[in-house]
Amino acid sequence: MTPTPAVEFVGVHKAFGEFHAAEDLHFKIAEGCIHAIVGENGAGKSTSMKLLFGFYRPDKGHIKVRGAVAKFQSPADAMTCGIGMVHQHFMLAETHSALDNILLFEKNTSAFQKLNRKEHKERLQNLAAEYQFHIDWDSPIGQLSVGTQQRIELLKILSQNSKIIILDEPTAVLTPLEIVDLFRNLQKLKKEGRTIIIITHKLKEVMNNADSVTVLRGGRVVANSSIHQTSIEQLAEHMVGRKLKNLDSHPRLKVSDQKSILKISRLNVQNKFSALKNLSLELKSGEILGIAGVEGNGQDELIQSLLSPRSLKLKGQIEINSISSVRLSTARIRSLGFSAFPEDRLRYGVLTSRPAYENFILGYQRSREYSQFGFLRFKNIFKKTAAAMESFDIRPRQIEKSVGSMSGGNQQKLVVARELQTNPQIILAAKPTRGVDIGAVEFIHEQLLNSRNSGAAVLLVSSELEELMTLADRILVLFKGQLVAEFDRKNGYNEIAIGSAMGGHT
Amino acid sequence: MKKTLAGFFLGLIFALSLTLFAGENPLYIASILFKSAFGSRYDLGLTLFYTTPLVFCGLSVAVAFHAGLFNIGAEGQLTMATLAATALGVALPSLSFPFAPLLALMVALLVGALWGFIAGWLKAVRGSHEVVVTIMLNFIAAGIASWFVLHVMPNPNSQNPESALVGSGYMLKDYDPIARFFPDTPVSMALIVAIMTAIGVWVLLWKTTFGFELRTVGYNPDAANRAGISEKNIKIIALCLAGALAGFVSLSEVMGSSGQFKIGFSADYGFVGIAVALLARNHPIGVIFAAFLMGALHKGASDLDLETTTITRDFSKIIQSLIILGVTSHGLWSWSNRRRKDK
Amino acid sequence: MLKHLIFFVTFLVCEVALTAPLKVGLVLDKGGKDDKSFNSAAYAGATKAEKELKIELKYVEASDVTALENLHRAFARKKFDLIIGIGFAQTEAIKKISAQHPDVKFALVDGEVAAPNVRSLLFEEHEGSFIVGALAALKSKTGKVGFIGGMDIPLIRRFSLGYEAGAKFINPKISVVNNFIGVTGEAWNNPAKAKELALAQISSGVDIIFVAAGASGSGAFDAIEEKNKLGIGVDSNQNWMKPGVILTSMMKRVDVAVYNTIQDTQNSKFTPGVVRYGFKDKGVDYALDKHNEKILTPELIAKLEDIKTQILSGKIKVPDYYKQSKK
Known part of the structure; x- marks a missing residue:
């Protein structure tokens, strides 16, 4: 007789309007193991876990927790039942201290009771010591590192003594070293008999740390397997539904014209949070230059200095094609042949409530092709958008469809199609595959390599080591606003070395 | 639109059932509302007279809204514009038709735009919130208007707080088919201008490159900035435009009907304009119909006092407010729908 | 149907x-x-x-x-x-x-x-105002009386001019403070502003205020009661509103x-x-009833009736703002 699983999904359905987020989900998660839920964006990973955590209620079917059918009305019910969740975007009050954030979750107190803070602090300190968490208890959370914030979220759950812990994309925001740390802790929790569920799309992490894995695609379970019986390739194939190309073998044309097209010298920026210090770099036509670094080390300032220098107080020089750009408007800079994939698509890249064709002309609306005598030339716009959607395989293939209703991958493909429509000389690709499914990642990477091969210069700002190592001809590491290390493709990339440079260890 | 209309009728039904407490038959009240808004050519004329400025103000709010701005200042903008048109008409009374009203309108639009520009500039350059600024500008405009009307160009023949009359060349009356069709009412061909302006705004917003840029700033200012569209410039221009649209009110008020600046002439057009824009979901063509609806409501409710013994001026204001509340609550409606679906 | x-x-x-x-x-x-x-x-x-x-x-x-x-x-x-x-x-x-x-x-x-x-x-508002002005001067201990008007228009100026003349008739050295609430129709309906003006007048030494401000008047009377001074009502008989505080009302018998x-x-x-x-047909008059009989002594009444007859006989010429402004 097999032991009762910690969690079991039995024929679970969940629809949002027309969209079926989860269809007929069946899978089991054994007690005391690390189980990974993998899948592309919109595959139903988060939905299924939010069903388990009581955020949503299944339309059909049910979820069993330790053999009993769970009928959670809210996350509070799930927590009472010993389930905890660390969300992708942390649920922390940034202005409160770590201690206050955890105490907010105390259930055994009424609003009118005095909290015994000292007693609680002692208890939590002991708990933290047990897991070797070093936590500054009294500073506002907003000032602590992302890794620490995550540990506080975990501690919040541990102080409730939850037996089932769900982590939604826990490694997305961590440095390579912090990731190692996280998984060491998760192994420890597992040894204590807790069940860990991680939602992720990073297959390497799954292979290295999980015991079993469930693959979702389009709201359905496509594979359930123990980790020993599968491989990265197999998982990827399940996720995408087809075999992936190996981009390492993509041709890299040697571009003879090696003139430097973007030159940054001694750039200094002082912003509210972080800064750039004495940053200098050169970007040549026909190369992909990677800027590696964990988020918040000056990437945003670098991007801003390049695109809208007038909104910043900056010192130093930026030259695009030997033209100084530090006093120019964004429109003027773009007209110099500068294109950009924004680092945060929803914030900087698209108008979610607007149709694809309006998004496709955004930034090019004044070009002669799309505008005449001040009026939009809809015929051209529609034709061009339809053609781009065809060649970039953007689905659904409807130019009237609002971008908000597209998947992340298709949104990003639309942005890429838009930014490449004028064959730009410089492409600033900031986190080009953030929140994008594997199929689209492959496509976008291919496009960047093609642009490079046809002579464009690409500045790739990313925190994903794999992406950088796949694409970049050179990698510069940005740490606390300074370029601290340089790696060259010719010498072969050393993942560990780049990773530690990103963590500030050179 | 469906939900908005549902909200409208929900508010209407709720307001009408309140009249039960005053001892009235709600159906009777509804019939008065209807009859006094559309019952005769005279009533319809008055309804259309109230509709005209509401179209302009609704457009003013809607255009600003498309640029992501909340223009509470239509009242001040229309006050300044109307004052400017009157001042011109009083200062140069001998100008003749059609040059005179055209010039007065131009001046009014300019001054309205200027009043919008102040808020836009402060927003773009100093980051001051446009809601606060436009509210304050409303007070300033009211103060300037009072001072100007009472001390610079008062009406020598009346104790009323009103300005002297503009020259007769400024008045549309003799050339105005609309006014002739609705005798005894202050409605004028400004109504036609209002409808044409609404269509013009629609074309501007949805067919021109500038309109696209303006809407982009409204949908997502960060994305607009990245696309090389200057959020600051667009916001300044949008508020200038909003001010000019509100400034059109001078056409219906001064050149179209009264020929002078009467303090308190505006039945809160600038504020009801917000409700109009809301009701129309900021669609320029929808604004025409929403303004007509609100105009009818204003006219209908103002007659309740006259037609019944228990429904007073204050009660009819309650009715109007409840309907506006009903309209604005459509957001609440969709929210509660979503909750129900989740469960 | x-x-x-x-x-x-x-x-x-x-x-x-x-x-x-x-x-x-x-x-x-x-x-x-x-x-x-x-x-x-x-x-x-x-x-x-x-x-x-x-x-x-x-x-x-x-x-x-x-x-x-x-x-x-x-x-x-x-x-x-x-x-x-x-x-x-x-x-x-x-x-x-x-x-x-x-x-x-x-x-x-x-x-x-x-x-x-x-x-x-x-x-003939100026005549009625004259007589309450005289009463104010007779009652004032500080030698300073006030007037609060609603909207600043000739009609209300007519009140204030008559009032001032009445006060000066009794005491040529008396000082009269004039204030108006506003310049628009809202002035008739702004008790808060009226109260503010009354308090300001009282703090400058005024001890009797004639309030000709429609619905705004109640605010001024509140202030007057608070500070233990005397007020004069207008148009209707307002004595009942604050017995003992309202000296009398200049009744305009609309x-x-x-x-x-x-x-x-x-x-x-x-x-x-x-x-x-006018006075002839009691179209304007000062109010006397149970609410103010304690403050309005027989001597005062006799004095006022005397002035009234003098006005009626033409012995006293009350200045009329309408006629003045037309000159």
Whole structure:
């Protein structure tokens, strides 16, 4: 007789309007193991876990927790039942201290009771010591590192003594070293008999740390397997539904014209949070230059200095094609042949409530092709958008469809199609595959390599080591606003070395 | 639109059932509302007279809204514009038709735009919130208007707080088919201008490159900035435009009907304009119909006092407010729908 | 269908009931019938006529400037026999509508319209103000009295000029502080501002204030009561509002004027033209009742009656702002 699983999904359905987020989900998660839920964006990973955590209620079917059918009305019910969740975007009050954030979750107190803070602090300190968490208890959370914030979220759950812990994309925001740390802790929790569920799309992490894995695609379970019986390739194939190309073998044309097209010298920026210090770099036509670094080390300032220098107080020089750009408007800079994939698509890249064709002309609306005598030339716009959607395989293939209703991958493909429509000389690709499914990642990477091969210069700002190592001809590491290390493709990339440079260890 | 209309009728039904407490038959009240808004050519004329400025103000709010701005200042903008048109008409009374009203309108639009520009500039350059600024500008405009009307160009023949009359060349009356069709009412061909302006705004917003840029700033200012569209410039221009649209009110008020600046002439057009824009979901063509609806409501409710013994001026204001509340609550409606679906 | 039927029946019932009595429409000014002052007086006169003369009365309050004309027109179109407009603001409206409806009779309080179907009801406010001014000077201990007017218009200036002259008649060295609440119709309905002005006057040494500000007056009286000073009411008898605090009220008998006009119309004695109300017919007067009999001593009353006779006999010439400003 097999032991009762910690969690079991039995024929679970969940629809949002027309969209079926989860269809007929069946899978089991054994007690005391690390189980990974993998899948592309919109595959139903988060939905299924939010069903388990009581955020949503299944339309059909049910979820069993330790053999009993769970009928959670809210996350509070799930927590009472010993389930905890660390969300992708942390649920922390940034202005409160770590201690206050955890105490907010105390259930055994009424609003009118005095909290015994000292007693609680002692208890939590002991708990933290047990897991070797070093936590500054009294500073506002907003000032602590992302890794620490995550540990506080975990501690919040541990102080409730939850037996089932769900982590939604826990490694997305961590440095390579912090990731190692996280998984060491998760192994420890597992040894204590807790069940860990991680939602992720990073297959390497799954292979290295999980015991079993469930693959979702389009709201359905496509594979359930123990980790020993599968491989990265197999998982990827399940996720995408087809075999992936190996981009390492993509041709890299040697571009003879090696003139430097973007030159940054001694750039200094002082912003509210972080800064750039004495940053200098050169970007040549026909190369992909990677800027590696964990988020918040000056990437945003670098991007801003390049695109809208007038909104910043900056010192130093930026030259695009030997033209100084530090006093120019964004429109003027773009007209110099500068294109950009924004680092945060929803914030900087698209108008979610607007149709694809309006998004496709955004930034090019004044070009002669799309505008005449001040009026939009809809015929051209529609034709061009339809053609781009065809060649970039953007689905659904409807130019009237609002971008908000597209998947992340298709949104990003639309942005890429838009930014490449004028064959730009410089492409600033900031986190080009953030929140994008594997199929689209492959496509976008291919496009960047093609642009490079046809002579464009690409500045790739990313925190994903794999992406950088796949694409970049050179990698510069940005740490606390300074370029601290340089790696060259010719010498072969050393993942560990780049990773530690990103963590500030050179 | 469906939900908005549902909200409208929900508010209407709720307001009408309140009249039960005053001892009235709600159906009777509804019939008065209807009859006094559309019952005769005279009533319809008055309804259309109230509709005209509401179209302009609704457009003013809607255009600003498309640029992501909340223009509470239509009242001040229309006050300044109307004052400017009157001042011109009083200062140069001998100008003749059609040059005179055209010039007065131009001046009014300019001054309205200027009043919008102040808020836009402060927003773009100093980051001051446009809601606060436009509210304050409303007070300033009211103060300037009072001072100007009472001390610079008062009406020598009346104790009323009103300005002297503009020259007769400024008045549309003799050339105005609309006014002739609705005798005894202050409605004028400004109504036609209002409808044409609404269509013009629609074309501007949805067919021109500038309109696209303006809407982009409204949908997502960060994305607009990245696309090389200057959020600051667009916001300044949008508020200038909003001010000019509100400034059109001078056409219906001064050149179209009264020929002078009467303090308190505006039945809160600038504020009801917000409700109009809301009701129309900021669609320029929808604004025409929403303004007509609100105009009818204003006219209908103002007659309740006259037609019944228990429904007073204050009660009819309650009715109007409840309907506006009903309209604005459509957001609440969709929210509660979503909750129900989740469960 | 049902809606139409109900509407039709109600309409029928109304129509039948209304044929017999005189139909009177009353258009009140922005202050409204509950201003306890000017409009209240008009309303009181009209309701008295409704009770005693069995007329059909309908009153409305103006909501905005453009509405005034519509209200008059609506009454005229409904074939009311007599329409009474309260306040100078209705002058233009009555001028226009009376010309369009020569068969309807109009009466206008505080304004003049020369038309064969309009009676203009004017009051000698300066005379009444003179006498309360004299009373204020007699009662004042500080030698400083105040005046708070509603809207800054010639009509209210007429009050203040008479008041000042009355005070100076008793005590030539007395100082009179004049303040106005505003310049728009809102001034009749702003008690907060009135209170503020009263407090400011009192702190500058004023101990008696004449408040001619419609519904705003209550705010001033609050301040006067708070600071233990004396106030003088206006238009209606306002003594009851704060017994012992309100010295007297300068009564402008709008109620009498309204009542008389209705009565005349009912008896087919309506005459157009200007009818002036002064001391002669008690159209203006100071109020004496149980609320102020303790403060208004017989000696004071004797003095006031003496001044009254002097004004009536022409011995005292009360300055009239209307005549002054026309010069």
